[in-house]
Amino acid sequence: MNVGDLVEFKCIGAGKLDEPPYSKDGEWRTGVILAKRKINLDVVDILYKGHVFVALVDNCRLIGNV
Numbered sequence: 881m882n883v884g885d886l887v888e889f890k891c892i893g894a895g896k897l898d899e900p901p902y903s904k905d906g907e908w909r910t911g912v913i914l915a916k917r918k919i920n921l922d923v924v925d926i927l928y929k930g931h932v933f934v935a936l937v938d939n940c941r942l943i944g945n946v
Contacts, residue, residue, distance in 0.1 A: 881913060881916065881924065881937065881940060881942060882913065882916070883913050883914065883915060883916060884912065884913060885912070885913045885942055885943075886910065886911075886912055886942070886943045886944065887910070887911060887912070887913055887924075887926065887940045887941060887942055887943060888908040888909065888910055888940070888941050888943055889908065889909055889910075889911055889924075889926055889928075889933075889935045889939055889940040889941075890906070890907075890908060890909070890935070890939045890940075891909065891926070891928075891933045891934075891935045891939065892905060893933055893934075894909055894928050894929075894931075894933050897928070897929050897931065908941075909928055910928075910943065911926035911927055911928035911933070912926065912927045913925070913926055913940075914926065914927050914932060916937075921936055921937075922936070922937040922938075923935065923936055923937065924937055924940060926940075
């Protein structure tokens with residue numbers, strides 16, 4: 881996965897944007913990778929509905945052919 885890739889991801893924090901809030905928890909959401917970094921784990925910053933969320937790389941999957 882690289883910056884600019886379209887991904888599906890799981891992130892509880894993104895649930896605050898659901899209507900009603902947190903109604904889609906556990907489901908895959910679609911976003912764009914803005915940055916990739918390593919803290920203690922590999923994480924990515926993802927743009928989703930105009931907000932940036934941090935997700936573990938293990939909770940992301942690429943959309944489409946690579």
